[in-house]
Amino acid sequence: MYLALFLTPWMVGYATSTLLMNHQAGRPVVFMRESEQPYNTSFESGTPPRVVAGQILSDLDLEGTFGVAPSPDGKLTITRQDIVAPWRITFYPSDHRLTIERARADAVGFLYRFHRRRGYEPPYAADRAMAFSVDLVIVAMVFWALSGLWMWWEMRVTRLWGLACGVLGIALFSFFAFAI
Amino acid sequence: MSFLYLVRRTHLYLGLFLLPWVIMFGVSSIPLNHNNPTSPPAWTTVTDVPFSAAVPATNKAEDLRGVGREMMNAAGVTGGFYVNRPNPRQLNVHHPKFLGSTRLFYYIDEKRLVAERQAFAPRMFITGLHTRGGYTLGGFWDSMWAVFVDLVSIGLLLWIVSGLIMWWKIPGTGLRRWGWIALASGAVCFTVIMLRL
Numbered sequence: 001m002y003l004a005l006f007l008t009p010w011m012v013g014y015a016t017s018t019l020l021m022n023h024q025a026g027r028p029v030v031f032m033r034e035s036e037q038p039y040n041t042s043f044e045s046g047t048p049p050r051v052v053a054g055q056i057l058s059d060l061d062l063e064g065t066f067g068v069a070p071s072p073d074g075k076l077t078i079t080r081q082d083i084v085a086p087w088r089i090t091f092y093p094s095d096h097r098l099t100i101e102r103a104r105a106d107a108v109g110f111l112y113r114f115h116r117r118r119g120y121e122p123p124y125a126a127d128r129a130m131a132f133s134v135d136l137v138i139v140a141m142v143f144w145a146l147s148g149l150w151m152w153w154e155m156r157v158t159r160l161w162g163l164a165c166g167v168l169g170i171a172l173f174s175f176f177a178f179a180i
Numbered sequence: 181m182s183f184l185y186l187v188r189r190t191h192l193y194l195g196l197f198l199l200p201w202v203i204m205f206g207v208s209s210i211p212l213n214h215n216n217p218t219s220p221p222a223w224t225t226v227t228d229v230p231f232s233a234a235v236p237a238t239n240k241a242e243d244l245r246g247v248g249r250e251m252m253n254a255a256g257v258t259g260g261f262y263v264n265r266p267n268p269r270q271l272n273v274h275h276p277k278f279l280g281s282t283r284l285f286y287y288i289d290e291k292r293l294v295a296e297r298q299a300f301a302p303r304m305f306i307t308g309l310h311t312r313g314g315y316t317l318g319g320f321w322d323s324m325w326a327v328f329v330d331l332v333s334i335g336l337l338l339w340i341v342s343g344l345i346m347w348w349k350i351p352g353t354g355l356r357r358w359g360w361i362a363l364a365s366g367a368v369c370f371t372v373i374m375l376r377l
Contacts (some may be wrong), residue, residue: 005359013302013370022313022329038198083377095366105214116376118213126376132211141206148195158192165196168246173200175307176328177278180259 003140010137017111026112031088031101039091039098053078056091065122083113146165184349208310211303221304223296224284227255229285231293233334239265244315245318251284255295260317276317278308295361361367 017177020026040060043052054069057080065081074112080087085105091098105107120131152162195202233250234244242264248263251273261275273284280298287294298304312322313329349357 001311001343001355002349002358002362005347005362006369009346009367009370010364011336011340015340017332018333018336019330022315022326022333024314024316066301070313081377083374114374118209118212119215121215126373129373130377131213134209138206138213140285141202143361145195145203145206148192149199152192152196155192158189161193162196165193166199169197170200172328173193173204176321176325180278180320180325 007140011132013111013114017115018122020111021115029086029103029109032105034100034102036097036099038096038133040096049076056089063086064124065127074083083117084110094104185344187342190218193322194338198332200337202330203311208306211307212310215253218303221301224299225294226297227293227295230291232291235271235288244271251286251293254293255284257282260319260322274303276312295328
């Protein structure tokens with residue numbers, strides 16, 4: 001019970017985001033221009049795009065998990081993940097210029113990003129904490145299922161209908177898993 | 181029948197009915213959260229036949245579904261599918277299946293249809309159960325699976341609400357106090373993590 005109460009925000013987030021994803025409610029992220037500024041740091045040719053992007057984010061005080069997409073014309077597009085409102089920074093090396101854009105915060109986008117955020121790869125404390133919380137939710141879901149089974153078995157009066165519900169659920173799930 | 185009785189029984193029977201999905205969504209999150217690189221699954225060619233169909237001059241998936249269905253029929257595959265056109269000379273169809281998906285390639289210039297079957301891979305099976313959803317595939321049973329995904333989501337919300345009601349109805353101030361502490365600390369941890377992510 002206490003574990004369930006502690007994990008209530010996560011479970012509300014996963015349930016609502018699953019509903020939205022199942023109905024394709026997501027929309028492309030709309031970025032709004034925040035600022036444009038000169039950027040005079042020069043990089044040796046051949047510097048890996050991730051190194052350049054990391055330096056730019058560090059200079060902007062925006063360190064965190066990011067993706068980077070270089071263009072043939074030298075332009076570098078950096079997407080700095082932010083679960084509420086992601087950033088997009090574009091570096092134009094020939095102009096020594098940066099444009100900084102931020103996504104408009106919206107509930108649907110937040111829930112999509114929340115649902116998909118996982119993994120221990122990013123070296124940041126918040127990402128690790130999120131990944132740990134995902135593991136906690138996993139353990140909790142299995143624990144609730146097993147403890148629920150035990151509590152049901154302890155209530156003799158519910159055994160028959162409970163068994164019917166359980167068998168029907170297992171039969172339907174097995175059919176789906178093997179047939180589609 | 182009291183309100184609390186109804187809440188308890190709904191909580192219990194819905195839980196027992198949806199138990200396989202709850203365990204599946206929990207267990208299948210493990211490979212997603214611990215993403216160890218694995219070799220891609222093997223695909224085996226099962227059909228390579230002459231094929232010809234009129235292809236609309238568009239890249240829109242909804243306009244390509246008709247020819248996609250023709251490709252599925254020609255390859256003897258039934259069920260839901262995705263269709264896309266990666267280049268003007270090729271049309272791809274993907275028919276997802278938990279035990280092993282099928283993909284079809286229509287090489288328009290060559291008037292040739294190739295079907296490949298994916299080998300069973302436990303990891304793909306488990307993560308496929310987790311990620312499959314939506315009503316756009318077009319197959320009846322695929323849509324029924326999406327209904328169950330909706331049902332599990334609504335079930336989760338009902339378990340949360342009924343769980344809160346059952347906690348609140350437990351007599352004694354100690355359990356309620358500790359419950360408040362658990363609820364508040366969860367909300368604080370969640371907020372802090374979200375603001376830092």
